[in-house]
Amino acid sequence: MFDFLNYGFNQRALLAVLMIGFSNGALGSLVVLRKNSLVISALSHSLLPGIALAMLVFGGMSPFVGLAGAMFSAMVVGLATVYVSRKGLLDHQTALTVLFTSAFAGGLLMLEHLPGNVKLADWLFGNILGLRNMDLWMSYIVSFLIVLLLAWYRRGWILYLFEPSIAASMGVPVTRLNYLQTGLMVLALVTSLQAVGAVLSSALFIIPTATMLQWVKSPRALIWSSGALGSIAGMVSICLSNWWDVQTGATLILLLGCCFMVSLVVAPKR
């Protein structure tokens, strides 16, 4: 039944999804509670042209090339959003949507001209079975960093999420946490692109938290239980995709979606 674990690529996929599922799920609590759900999907789409550009410039793909490109485009889209929403008489969300769809379209065009065997489908939907050891190290580092920083500022995060002005009045470093959250979001997105791809990566942040919000009564419980749900769902989906011979990324998101629907109906209310 678990014979598939004899293969190296399956072992790597299982480890990766364990870490990515946890760190993205936990970080997702911050995203949802700050009402940044749209921002994360915008960011995930705008990473694509940056990564494609970096691959064109450096002539190949490595985690660090990907990271540099992703950081670059996240920064450009972030700054451009501020500029456009100030200049163009639009709200932030509209500006963001204009920019990230344009950026994504630009990325698609660039991908056609990339050297090597990069497939468009891998970028859109991820290719977790194609992970190399180097990619795995990237996941280790990013996941460790996310969990460490969540734990390091733990009460600060909760106040910052609850009401930034109350937090600031109590001495929480709100500005620092804001930058930190954005930085961690970009890092986490880069790692999850390989697992589930640009289209579905925001789901890996949002759905575990949306599900656990139906159950828990405290932000701390929300953060850690969302991480646990992301991890467990990730590992289950590796097994399912092997048994049923279906795509891992899509299985994972669909599984999380089912958890959410069940919770919505079953969880005690009021």
Added chain:
Amino acid sequence: MSPHPITRLGDSHTPEKHHLLSVENLHIHYGKICALKNVTFEIGCGHCVGLLGQNGAGKSTLIKTIAGLNQKLTGSATWSGRPLSESKAEIAYLPQVGNIDPLFPLTVKGLVELGRYPHLGPRGRWRKEDSEVVQTALSSLKLDDLAGRRLFQLSGGQLQRAQIARALAQEAHVLLLDEPFAGLDEPSQDFLSDLFRELADNGRLLLVCHHDLKAVPRLFDTVLMLNREMVAFGPTQDVFTRENLAKTFPGQEVVVHV
């Protein structure tokens, strides 16, 4: 020369003399726009101060500044002779209830526990003493039965009480409240105004943004009137006059029984 003489209040009957909020010649700019200028006053614990003025007069700006949320200011603001940035525990900021997300995953008790942050920092170990302070804060606002409720299950008045309990758990001396009566029904308003009196009598200092002029003399022993600059500051019976009201609310027909 400051256009307003420094008004000293409360020295004679505050329990602790050094508990003095002192604002001197404060000016606040947002970009090129001057939001507030020439604010100078000094007041000790044991008072309930009404900040009066129309929309955009600078009431919220002033309490946010005292809460430490505005970095760009000239002049000085101190608590007990120390800069406000060193008095995070002593000063509690309570935004309008509408700013709080009722769906945030917190119970009343969880909200009150947040008040311990200035004492514990981000990672400090939760002590038995912290639980006791939280329990006392909940009891003194009669929130024991509601402690396990989620925020969305509370009325506006109950949420405001939970916020005040948070400030008490913080062991704050100064409470800065932004329109605490907004959207409350009459019984809740009465409960809250009695509570303010009680808190002031127990030696706390309350600064309350307020726009409804009817209840001012009953609610506040001291008023600070603002119209992008300080119009008047002093005991309500001396300062809350037709003349000052006309300056604070220019062009408005203000009907109050002074």
